[in-house]
Amino acid sequence: MTSISRAPDGTAYDIPGAAQIADHFAEISRLAGGRPVVVVQGLGFVGSAVAAVIADARSVNGTPRWFVIGVDLPLPGSWWKIAYVNEGRAPVGSPDPEFDRLVEQGALQTRNLVATASEEAYALADVIVVDVHLDVVDRRVTSPEEIELDLTSFEAAIRTVGRHMRGDALVLVETTVPIGACGKIIIPALESERAARGIFDPVQLAHAYERVMPGPRYIESVRRFRRSFSAIDETSALRAREFLGSFIDPEFEPLELADTASSELAKLLENSYRAANIAFVHEWTLLAEKTGINLWAVVDSIRVRKGTHDNLRYPGFGVGGYCLTKDSLLAQWSATHLSKNSDILAVTLEALRINHDMPLHSLNLIRELAGGSLSNVRLLVCGISYLADVADTRNSPTELFVDAAISEGAEVTVHDPCLRAWPERPAVRICGDLQTALRSNDAIVLAVPHRAYKQLTPSDFPPGRAIVDANNVLEDAVAQSLHGAGSRLAGVGKGHWRKQGYHL
């Protein structure tokens, strides 16, 4: 029986059997010829973009610098990515046209980018780039003991590399890992698999975390962004620096840290810092709302202080995405399990909890506007993704909001101009037409500042609605006009609306 892998656009791909995969590998081997080979393990948000950029790297004579093989698993959730790449399509929907262009160019024109499910591909590699997931089991925990890591699949992926890699290949880990993972998890796994094959040379390993940002500058966030990296010995460091320099623009020279623990910690620290900065503003948001202050304007006024305050965050609906919602947990897990000390990253974990619960504040506001209960209220949530104008639903704060609203008896409809489906909540009613959605609901939460929402005018809203603007979507003049037409309004961080009586 053939199983199927269904892509987000609905296309179904037959997952090949072992024989077909082996045939494909033979073809790839011929295609690679004697060229230097990079294998990218994992074709997700990071791996697929990194593979595309590496395939675009050129030697001085203008020919492709690397033959690039993307590897993922022959499973329903991932095989379609392999199929996409081989068809010349980026396996991640992105507003950056450069992403599709690079995949198309590498797969169909220069023919130095190919994807496969064959584990044997690792044997061809000069460099293996690890971009597989290392996720927590549940992001919604805060006490250190509850944090659980899904290490099994990560370790299995590393062992697969060890079972096939050449003795002298460089392994470059881009995955965000716990502090100490390179030394305590990855190297032991590689060494044990290599020893079983009689390879006892020292492993060549580096850690170079990525700062990939989905959005209109997706590819640029790989190619024109400074990296920090570290390696376990001088040879690995030299090779990693040279490799990174082959596809990152020379003006963004990689910055070397003393050891892999340092760069592992650096990645977790920088994302935790961002998460903490967001959480910090939330309690000031609540205060500003109660004291009649427009916190959006206040934050703007403070951000003029370049270098010290220009990253002060705005109020908002919540925090989503793959990194900011989990990296702090990886750090705490490291302290407990790898360095085995009693340190608690208390502020860091509290920030995560605040960010996680943040959408419940918008829920409180819409409930208040709806008269104290959401039971049987027709409630429209505008925005599913966690970023404006990006079709990325991973760990979106809309999840918690919608779950809670439904549990309070609301009849929830969601809309998002970037999405036709919501993979994480397939049972929630999604409406493709914004005008229809606005007309057929009584309560409206503007969760995400998508361009389509910022362009709404007062006439787009029927009169007498309850409207929560969670992300500074509506200008004051629009809010005033809507209030004039009998709507009640509240805005996250918009205390001045409350002062002006828009709640009433």
Next chain:
Amino acid sequence: MTSISRAPDGTAYDIPGAAQIADHFAEISRLAGGRPVVVVQGLGFVGSAVAAVIADARSVNGTPRWFVIGVDLPLPGSWWKIAYVNEGRAPVGSPDPEFDRLVEQGALQTRNLVATASEEAYALADVIVVDVHLDVVDRRVTSPEEIELDLTSFEAAIRTVGRHMRGDALVLVETTVPIGACGKIIIPALESERAARGIFDPVQLAHAYERVMPGPRYIESVRRFRRSFSAIDETSALRAREFLGSFIDPEFEPLELADTASSELAKLLENSYRAANIAFVHEWTLLAEKTGINLWAVVDSIRVRKGTHDNLRYPGFGVGGYCLTKDSLLAQWSATHLSKNSDILAVTLEALRINHDMPLHSLNLIRELAGGSLSNVRLLVCGISYLADVADTRNSPTELFVDAAISEGAEVTVHDPCLRAWPERPAVRICGDLQTALRSNDAIVLAVPHRAYKQLTPSDFPPGRAIVDANNVLEDAVAQSLHGAGSRLAGVGKGHWRKQGYHL
């Protein structure tokens, strides 16, 4: 009986009686002539610098724009400031020579800067700039109920203005105040005093918080720094903008916020943000130390991300100064007492607590190096001020450190290249000669990165000492050399020293 006011340099000034003050006022009135007058209330760290800058402002024809009168109280703690200004000396020791130059120029050359204890001076003012203190009773509290404000002296100062000011004078409040103070404390106080004098015109009032930073660019931090301001009506706003524009460089155009509550909150938010950013790093400092990581290098590597991460703070000894140690408490007090809501700024208050306790970590490190007890250990603390190369001891973290070390039985000596006395701890032994201090103590904590400490070489330290570097004072090569000479070392955020066995 004449009482005395003693300046920090030891000079004693007789505090004048009422008759002398009245004579001086008559002289000032003549000197002012018909010129536009600014009165600055309070000659502290902010008021004295602001007065000097305003006195330096010029009209288009090159003559002084304002006649400036600085007012402070005829008390032992403040009269010397008045005497200093009239002698042409800045009443705040500062590494910025521009400060002294401006005071000297205004007081002795252009003769448009004068200081007095006469309350009648307010009657001469077109603009009254309020720079008096509004402090908390105790900074070392965190629970909202414990926060107590010293409002009596602040309100008394405002009432003094109201008792003398012209009906049409503009009051510009620069003091950091609780959110809502302009509307709920300052205006009522002014109105009540004015009403008693038969003045019922609306008060002209604006709030324009300063961002003065003691240090080598003290004066620049007044003149070349963007201000946020707000006013209670359009006339006040117009006058405030014009007044600020008369002494702030035109490229730093003031930014107007919607209401005084907004700018009151803005000041508290920006300082609380800075304090929270410092506190955030502390728990990562502890983790880095235990996992052998040099957090200083890691922070450097993250700060290359301009605009989002370049204000990530470094590890350190602690937080001091007038603002960062109290502004969060003002914010919480506002929530409880002025807006009377139940909001708790939990993250903000927790950050303050972490910063307050931070020096105890350095204490733990030196105790560990000293073998577990500080009893009878001759302990030298290098650095009293809270900022490198600045003679500012206000709320220095060295206070808590020294108090705790003494209570554990240590024989404490302090040193600071910028200070000959420690006003807050006059009983603590201070040693003026660094070489002597280093030679005659067994344990040394480098608390502040003063230039004099960064220039120390291994030969400056006798062998076999216990040394804690709390602020990245010693380079790794120096630390290695000291360890080679039998000293034990620990560094805040310097896990790599522990990994290298410098603790042993």
